[in-house]
Amino acid sequence: MHTRQILAGIHAIKHTFTLPLDYSQPNGEQITVFARELRGTSPQDSTRPFIVFFQGGPGFGAIRPAANNGWIKRALKEFRVLLLDQRGTGLSTPVSHASISHLDSAQQATYLSHFRADNIIRDAEAIRQSIANGDKWSILGQSFGGFCVLKYLNDAPEGLSEAYITGGIPSLSRPAEQVYQATYRRVLSKNADFFTRFPDAQTLIKQLAEHIAHHDVRIATGERLTVEMLQLLGINIGMEQGPESVYYLLEQALIDTAAGPQVNPLFLAHFCQLLDYNTNPIFALLHESIYCQKDASNWAAQRVRSVYSEFNYEADKPFLFTGEMVYPWFFEQFTNLKPLKHAAHLLAEKTDWPNLYDQERLIDNQVPVAAAIYSEDMFVEMQYSLETAASVGNLTYWLTSEYEHNGIRMDGEHILDKLIALNRGEQLR
Known part of the structure; x- marks a missing residue:
């Protein structure tokens, strides 16, 4: 299902998808996943390739754009943008105490265990097959969205043409402690x-x-x-x-x-x-x-x-x-x-969380990845980001002290432009 909207300088299309809560039981309980497609106003904009945005969090819906500005303005020069409400957020079967009050505590924990990055990527791949006719697309992740990008590179690189990360390169192996x-x-x-x-x-x-x-x-x-x-x-x-x-x-x-x-x-x-x-x-x-x-x-x-x-x-x-x-x-x-x-x-x-990353697979990654690492980031340890960057094939990073964690929100057009240039082997501006 989709609905068309007109924003300031952008055409927007609302999409909803019915997907499994648990992909090991595809015919079991279903959830709704929402995504908003943005495109420019020229006729050729409707056929551009997609770039999918993974929001920070976990637990936050995608940004709600009001106009063609920031990183979206840069992206729309060559992409259609897909703003994905990750499962459990925004309009994607949102989780609240009210929405799962019919479950006991053990059932709630089991239900919530399906809302990590692994299933967010499974949702994205199912949506890619539907909305992009199986064509490869690019992805951009901010903060926790960067965790999703690495998980995508790990689990389904065949669906990707390029990847971008801002403020969120996680350690591949270090525990939370x-x-x-x-x-x-x-x-x-x-x-x-x-x-x-x-x-x-x-x-x-x-x-x-x-x-x-x-x-x-x-x-x-x-x-x-x-x-x-x-x-x-x-x-x-x-x-x-x-x-x-x-x-x-x-x-x-x-x-x-x-x-x-x-x-x-x-x-x-x-x-x-x-x-x-x-x-x-x-x-x-x-x-x-x-x-x-x-x-x-x-x-x-x-x-x-x-x-x-x-x-x-x-x-x-x-x-x-x-x-x-x-x-x-x-x-x-x-x-x-x-x-x-x-x-x-x-x-x-819970001790049986599945592994997130296969380090041997990631060192052999062939998808071009460009990442912005903010040296003064309070939320992400720079040394761990650099450690991971050295362990992922085909990843190039830009290390800068210019921005805090939310740099893409403050100067997104400039940051994304630099990262695109980095991924394309162009001179950084």
Whole structure:
């Protein structure tokens, strides 16, 4: 099924596909997967080859474009763009506590285990056979989307003509625990940068932390605001323009009233907008599993945090933000995650996750791959990215300190243009 739309300078077509939840049981339970095709407005644009975009996450729907700009503008010069809502997100049988409330915890965990990169790639291959008549297409992955690109190269390279990765080259073999040992150090560095740039921020955040420790303050979604929740704002300090957003929010956090200091209602509303745990549960449920291969995560971020006691806030210590780490207490404090608590623990304890990568296959890769590695990326350890880049055949990378993790969102036209030139052996501009 498809529906046509006209956006600013773009023709868009909505596609829906009915696909198996479990590809080992193709006639079993089915899900709907949604993709939005973008093309230019000239007649020849309707016959261009496809480039498929894999969104970061896991657990987030594809971007909803408003106009022909950014990386999409560059892509449409030679491609049709397919924005894929990965299964469980956007309009692709979205996962929420309500959508799986009819299942018990064990059934929920089994159901959710089908929402990793391996099945996202199986969905993409099924869609390629349908929408592209089996022709090869190009792929672009941002952050977790880069994990999907490597999985595609591993599982179905015959479907690909080119591949591009921004901000997301994963380790092929390191477990979640090693990943977090590296990323906690990066988060410490970003904290130092943040509090150096905004000298009064430490005072502002500690005043707020002290206030919420002694008062029942409720955020816009109803939960009590805790210090641990407040630390989660740190996921934004690893993004371009993210530190500014966090600081300006802190500036307005407390207001004076006749009854004494109170938390600004504006802060409580905007706080929820900067965190996605209530609205995108797959991120919390499956984030650590994206690293798991025949092993359990066992709440790796929580375990590694015990080595970094400086993140355990006390009134006489500096306040530190955390990063994109997921913790078991999410499922005790966030309203829409509480019903999934037992399923989350079962997923964290799951030891039989399939292997994701065959390193011998990847070293022999023949598909041209161009990747942007951001040396200052808070979310991805540069050394692990370089380690993987050396282990994947036909991969060329551009190492730069110009961008944070969300570089493609901020300067996507330029970044994609460089990567296309890199893949084509052209002079970088």
